[in-house]
Amino acid sequence: MKQADERRENLLARVGKRVGRSGVGTRYKRMFRNPFQDGQQHVLMHTAHHKVGTSWFSAIYRALASEFGMPFVLNDPNRIRPGTSTLFFQNRVKIAPEKLNPYRGSHMIRDPRDVIVSGYHYHLWTREAWANTRIADLPEEAFRAWRLLPLDKIQDMTYVQYLNTLSQEEGLIAEIHRVLMEFDEVFDWNYADERIFNFRYEDIMRDEVGVLRKLFTHYGFRPEMVERSVEIAGQFSFSRRTGRAKGDVAEQSHIRSGKLQQWKSAFTPVVTQRFKELFGEKLIRLGYEQDLNW
Numbered sequence: 001m002k003q004a005d006e007r008r009e010n011l012l013a014r015v016g017k018r019v020g021r022s023g024v025g026t027r028y029k030r031m032f033r034n035p036f037q038d039g040q041q042h043v044l045m046h047t048a049h050h051k052v053g054t055s056w057f058s059a060i061y062r063a064l065a066s067e068f069g070m071p072f073v074l075n076d077p078n079r080i081r082p083g084t085s086t087l088f089f090q091n092r093v094k095i096a097p098e099k100l101n102p103y104r105g106s107h108m109i110r111d112p113r114d115v116i117v118s119g120y121h122y123h124l125w126t127r128e129a130w131a132n133t134r135i136a137d138l139p140e141e142a143f144r145a146w147r148l149l150p151l152d153k154i155q156d157m158t159y160v161q162y163l164n165t166l167s168q169e170e171g172l173i174a175e176i177h178r179v180l181m182e183f184d185e186v187f188d189w190n191y192a193d194e195r196i197f198n199f200r201y202e203d204i205m206r207d208e209v210g211v212l213r214k215l216f217t218h219y220g221f222r223p224e225m226v227e228r229s230v231e232i233a234g235q236f237s238f239s240r241r242t243g244r245a246k247g248d249v250a251e252q253s254h255i256r257s258g259k260l261q262q263w264k265s266a267f268t269p270v271v272t273q274r275f276k277e278l279f280g281e282k283l284i285r286l287g288y289e290q291d292l293n294w
């Protein structure tokens with residue numbers, strides 16, 4: 001390992017002398033700045049769910065890819081070149097991790113009740129294409145996923161338009177019905193796979209640096225690269241991205257508040273009952289509650 005490090009440093013020195021101060025040297029340095037403890041090539045995969053830090057971790061991964069001279073690949077594993085270290089980010093859980101072997105991965109979850117609240121407020125105004133497409137024109141898959149919504153009555157509306165016809169209580173229930181299949185991806189995830197570092201949105205919001213250190217250590221980074229990666233990721237913390245303190249609300253913002261347990265003030269008894277009927281037992285399995293008495 002020591003000899004490999006010395007060879008890499010000697011190569012960097014030669015490259016540096018050759019390219020001088022043109023700026024190309026930085027690019028070459030990154031190409032050879034392998035962050036892994038074992039000096040090998042690895043695919044890193046982060047899996048994100050809708051309204052669970054997708055834009056946050058996408059930004060972190062893109063910045064790490066730039067720092068270490070690795071390709072950043074979004075959703076399409078066919079773009080990963082064999083034997084090349086790659087940062088692979090999937091914001092739709094459609095790809096079985098086994099197709100990426102060998103890899104090291106991470107997966108973040110969030111209290112599903114807060115996902116409902118965050119999703120409701122976001123979907124009132126979002127410009128995402130699917131939410132602004134007439135429901136009758138959506139793929140058949142959407143009709144299967146949204147089977148609990150009154151599709152026959154709202155097919156000439158977009159989802160954004162539909163939400164804006166409802167009270168907040170009705171809108172939260174609509175979100176509960178909409179995410180039926182999305183939540184299956186969270187509940188059915190293989191949490192026993194030791195290659196994947198599973199962590200909670202709530203934990204990283206309480207102790208960002210501590211959780212990030214565990215994450216980058218799990219990736220197999222050298223200690224100095226763990227700290228460098230924490231430093232890079234810190235550029236995308238809530239306060240730096242928004243200019244607000246956690247909990248400060250900004251409507252019509254992709255990052256609305258960052259507050260934990262928003263559901264406690266948003267859920268009415270009617271919403272709570274419907275959530276329990278569909279997801280109560282699964283919420284217990286995730287460890288967010290011990291029983292249904294909440």
